[in-house]
Amino acid sequence: MNTIDLLRSHRSIRKFTEQPVDDDLAESIITAGLSAATSSNLQGTTVIRVCNPNTRAAIAELAGGQTYVETAGAFFVWCADLHRSAVACEMAGGEFHGGMTEHFIIATTDCxxxxQNAVVAAESVGLGICYIGGIRNDPAQMTELLDxxxxxxxxxxxxxxxxxxxxALKPRLPISVTLKEETYDTTSEREGIAAYDAHMREYYLERTKGKVDRTWSADMSALLGKESRPHMRSYLDSQGMNQR
Amino acid sequence: MNTIDLLRSHRSIRKFTEQPVDDDLAESIITAGLSAATSSNLQGTTVIRVCNPNTRAAIAELAGGQTYVETAGAFFVWCADLHRSAVACEMAGGEFHGGMTEHFIIATTDCxxxxQNAVVAAESVGLGICYIGGIRNDPAQMTELLDxxxxxxxxxxxxxxxxxxxxALKPRLPISVTLKEETYDTTSEREGIAAYDAHMREYYLERTKGKVDRTWSADMSALLGKESRPHMRSYLDSQGMNQR
Incomplete structure (x- = not known):
């Protein structure tokens, strides 16, 4: 399969065989990941490989009962990291003022x-992946667990x-909605969203034999019609990030 | 070349031939990019392709004189986007409360x-890429330019x-510093940074025939010892993002 076809065939995998992921392969995947572009060579990423079954079980639970955190051949926590750069500043005899929102954007984007580079590396050898945003349900406990x-x-x-x-592949919004020319033209966005709503409704009905009757708009309304992880702001502040 | 080798051979490209990037290829690259995983199917990304030479020149200038923004075969602006989801909420008859820091993290990470998926697609067919973080020098002007x-x-x-x-490939921090086991162990970080400093010093000296004598720690000190884009906080707030 060529690489563009590989990228277009991504699905999240939530059920894994018991076969472990070889240590050398895991390190090769992470190394490939960390070869990606990085803003001003900051390299604001740290990866923590978690093997300890107790830690895995604790993370699976705080992420909302995502049992595949326990059963996946390998599990990694990706951290936006300015600590290492702060140490470097000290080693260079300089100051560190890395608490700004811009610094947080740089580290988050780097990470x-x-x-995603690591994900492509993994998928290119036939492995499956699933991102776990649910660790942000309790970042304070994650901070304690991982020190x-x-x-x-x-x-x-x-x-x-x-x-x-x-x-099955999950349909995406039509490219006419997500790729624009020259400016952010809103003219046909409602039409595009309505078409996608119809597409997603069909996808859900077919996958659940008629049990789930939902649209993307309804999903967005459920997701964004309420507060989401309201602790993030103060948690980031307590970690010295996104402060001003 | 296999995909892992491709990923490990990434360098940013800042000089391009005059050969254009075919429209179909560009769309195929962006479609591959947007096939990546997305949090709760938010798809919080909008890509704006900019061809207009005046807009390109304005962006090159506000990004700090990065002329390759004007000369690259194709140029795209990647936006973290909750506007489309806000429209979807309205279409579903629901409310929209997408101004939280967590929502900003989701959209930024999605984007x-x-x-990066699009970058891998591009590099897999022999194209070169360069990210332009410099557009955040003046996000208000970008907002106006792109409407x-x-x-x-x-x-x-x-x-x-x-x-x-x-x-040449730019050396990365040793994997012993960036990939950790079980917890964030700081024991050997200074040793790892010192080794990388020596490596980067050699890299700069060799590339500049002895003119640039610098270390990574010194680079970090220059980067993080001062304020960075102090307007980002209030700009995001004015766009209804990262508010609370």
């Missing part, structure tokens, strides 16, 4: 870019393992 | 993950084109 210093924020988990399921 | 609605934030630009240079 997500590196993680994270200040200026380190656990952004998401990543399950990697050998797939034991073959789920 | 960076999709962009961005509220809840849309220009995160970075992306030059894609046929390479007209072949730069």
């Amino acid at each position: 997500a870019i590196a993680a 994270l210093p200040e200026q380190v924020v656990p952004l998401f988990g990543l399950c990697i393992g050998w797939p034991d399921q073959d789920p | 960076a993950i999709a962009a 961005l609605p509220e809840q849309v934030v220009p995160l970075f630009g992306l030059c894609i084109g046929w390479p007209d240079q072949d730069p």
Whole structure:
């Protein structure tokens, strides 16, 4: 399969075989991930591999009962990291003022870019993956479990393992809605969303034999019509991130 | 080349030939990008392709004189986008409370993950890329240039084109510093940073025939010892993002 076809065939995998992920392969995947572009060579990413079954069980639970955190061949926590740079500043005899919102954007973006590179590396050898945003349900407990210093924020988990399921591709918004020319033209956005709503409704009905009758708009309304992880602001502040 | 080798051979490209990037190929690259995982199917990414030479010149200038924004075969602005979801909430007859820090993290992460997928797609066919974080020098002007609605934030630009240079790989921090086991162990971090400092010093000296004598720690001290884009906090607030 060529790489563009590989990228277009991504599905999240939530059921894995018991086959472990070889240590050398895991390190090769993470190294490939960390070869991605990084803003001003900051390299604002730290990856923590978690093997301890008790820690895995605790993370699975705080993430909302995502049992595949326990069963995946390998599990990694991706952290936006300015701690290491703070140490470097001290070693260079300089000051550190890394608590600004812009610094948080840089580290978060660095981390997500590196993680996705690792995901592509994993999928290219036939492994399946699932991002675990649910670790942000309780970042304070994650910080304690992983002994994270200040200026380190656990952004998401990543399950990697050998797939034991073959789920269908999830349809995406039409490219006419997500790719624009020259400016952000809103003219046909409602039309595009309505078309996608119809598409997703069909997808859900078919996958659940008629039990789930939902649209994307309804999903967005459920997701964004309420508060989401209201602790994030003060948690970031307590870690010295996104402060001003 | 296998995919892991491709990922490990990434260099940013800042000099491009005059050969354009075919429209179909560009759309295929962006479609591959947007096939990446997305949090709760939010798809919080909008890509704006900019061809207009005046807009390109304005962006090149506000990004700090990065002329390759003008000369790259294709140039895209990647936006963290909750506007479309806000419209969907309205279409579903629901409310929208997407101004929280957590929502900003979701959209930013979605956008960076999709962009990196597009980068891998581009590099897999021999194109070169360069991220342009410099568009955050003046996000208000970017907002005006691209006519961005509220809840849309220009995160970075992306030059894609046929390479007209072949730069050396930039060394990365040793994996012993960036990949940890079970917890965030700080024991050997100074040793690892010192080793990388020596490595980077050699890299700079060699690349500049002895003119640039710098370490990573010194770079970090220059980068993080001062304020960085202090307008980001209030800009995001004015766009209805990262508010609470």
